[in-house]
Amino acid sequence: MGRTKGSAGGGSKSMPPEGQSPASSEVSTSSSVASAEIRIKDNLKELFSLIHQVQEERTRGENNLTNISKTHERMQQEQKITPYYKNKLRGLYNNAMQDAEGEAELLRKALDKITEIKAIRENRRFDSDRPKPIMRRGVLMSMLQQNAVTLPLWVSKPGEKPPPLCGAMSADNNYVAKPGDKVAARVKSSDGEENWILAEVSTYSTSTNKYEVDDIDAEEGKERHTLSKRKIVPLPIWKASPETDPEALFPKHTLVLALYPQTTCFYRALIHEPPKKPQDDYSVLFEDTSYPNGYSPPLMVAQRYVIMCKEDKKK
Template identity: 50%
Template sequence: MPFTADAIAAQQVQERLRALYQLIHEIEKKRTQCEQGIVTLQNYTQEDKGGQSSQKLKNLYKTAIAQTELEEEIIRKALQKITEIRNIKNERRIQSRISSNKESMRKGIWMKMLYSSAQTLPLYVGKIGEKPPPLCGAIPADPSYIAKVGDMVAALVIDSSEGENWIVAEVVSFNHSTNKYEIDDILKEQNQKGRHTLSKRRVIPLPLMRANPETDPQALFPQGTLVMALFPQTTCFYQALVNKPPATHMDEYELLFEDPNYTEGYSPPHSVVQRYVIACKQKNKQSGQSS
C-alpha cells in the first residue's frame, strides 16, 4: 500500500527528531568535556607561576578551543535538524492548502500562528568575523531575491473600501516573465480579499532569521528609526517609530505607532516581534504609489 504524503512527511519528521535526540545527547557530552577542560586550564593557571610550563599551557588552551569548536559544530547540526523539521511541516502545509484550495482557520487561530512562527524564527548565530546575511533582522533581501512559495511577505494591496494597505500575505507563485507575484491574503476567508497579483516592488519578503542584539546590533533598527510594523492583533503594517530596539535575543521592539488621535502624533508603546518590523516604504509624491 503506497504511503500518503502526510505519512511520508510524518516519517521524515520522525527521522529528524531521532537524529536531533542523539545530537542533544552528544551536545551534553561535549559540554561536559568543555567544562572539564576549562576547569583544568583554570587550575593550572592558578598554580605557582614558577613551575608552569609554557608549552603545557599552550596545549591546554588548544585542547579547550578544540573541544569548544566540536561542541559548536554539533549544536549547529542540531539547529539544522530543527530547520529541516520546520521546512518539512511548512511544505506539507502548503501542499495541503493547494490540494484543498481552502483555508478554514479562524482569525484568532491565524493570529496565534503568526505570533508563534515569529517567536520561533531561527536565531542567527554567526562565526567570528561573519556578518549577518540578508533577511536577518533589519537587513533587507538582495534586490534579485525571490521569495519562495509559502513564505510570508508584506504586500501592498488595494481594497475598494479601504484603499491601499500593507498586509501579511503568503506567496503562491512568482512569474519571472512578468516579474509579478501571486499572493494570498492570509485572512481571505474572513475579509474576502482573496488572491492578488502584484509587481515585485509591492512585495517585501519578511525576515527569515532573528538578529541577536548582543552580537549583531547592526542588524536591528536603532532607536528613532521610522519603520513599518504589524499592529498588534491585526494583519496590517503601519508606520511606527522605534522607541526601544530589542536588548536581548528574546526581546521585542518597543514601537510608537503613528496615530493622530494622540497629541504627540504617536500611540503608547507597543511590543512587536522582529519578524514583523521592516523598513519603511516612502510614497512617491508624483504618483502617490509606494516606491
C-alpha cells in the same frame, strides 16, 4: 488602528489536472504526504543525535573549565607563576576554545535541522489539496506569535556577516519568495486605499514578475491578490542576535513597517529600542495622530514582523 475588510469571493472546488483522475490525484497527494513524513522522521533522528553530541561536547568543556579553575587555585596558593603552569594553562585554554567552537558548530547544525523540519511541514501543508482552513481570530493571532517565537536565531561565526533576510538585512534584488512564505504585501482595499497586510505567497510568475498572494486574514476562504515585486517585502527568515550581529538590527529612531499587535496589518513606526537579547522584541512607536506627539506609547513587536519601510515618512 483597525482593519476594514471586504468579503472574499467564494471559489469552486478545485479539479485535478487534465488527464488525471481524482483517484490518481489522491494517490499522488498521499504519496507526497508519506514521503514528507519519512523525511521528517529521518531529520528528527539526526536532530536527536546532534542534541546528544552537544551534551557530550558540553560535558567535556565543563570538565576542561574545571581543570582551568583548579589550576588557577593552585597558582594562587603557591603565589607564583611557573613555566609549567603557563604551558598547562595555554593548553587548557586552547582546548576550551576548541570545545566551545565544536559545541557552537553542533548547535548550528541542530538549528539548521530544525529549520529543515519546519520547511518540510510547511511545504506539506501547502502542497495539500485540502482547502485552507478558516481560523478563528484568537487561533490566528496565537499562530503568528508562535511563528515569531520559533523563528531560527542566526549566530554568525567570528568574521562572518549576517546573510540577507536575517533581522533587518534586506533580501537580494533577485530574491524570489517561495510558495508558502509569509510576506508583507501592499494591497488596495475596496475604498481605494492601499495598506500593507500580512500575506502568504501562492505563486510567482517569472514572465510577468508578479506574485499571487493570499491574505492571511481572509474571512471567507481565500482572498487573493496579484502584485508586482515592488509591492512585496519578504519577512525575515532568521532572528538576529544583538550579541553577535547588532548590525543586523534596526537602530533606534529608524523608520520601519511593523505589524500592529493583534492585527495583520503593517503600519509605519519608529524604533524606540532594538532588542538587547536574542529573544527580545523591538519596542516601537507607531504613527498615530490621536496622540499629541503623533506617536503611540511604546509597543512590543517581534523581529519577525519588523521590516524596512518602503514608504516616505508623512510630512
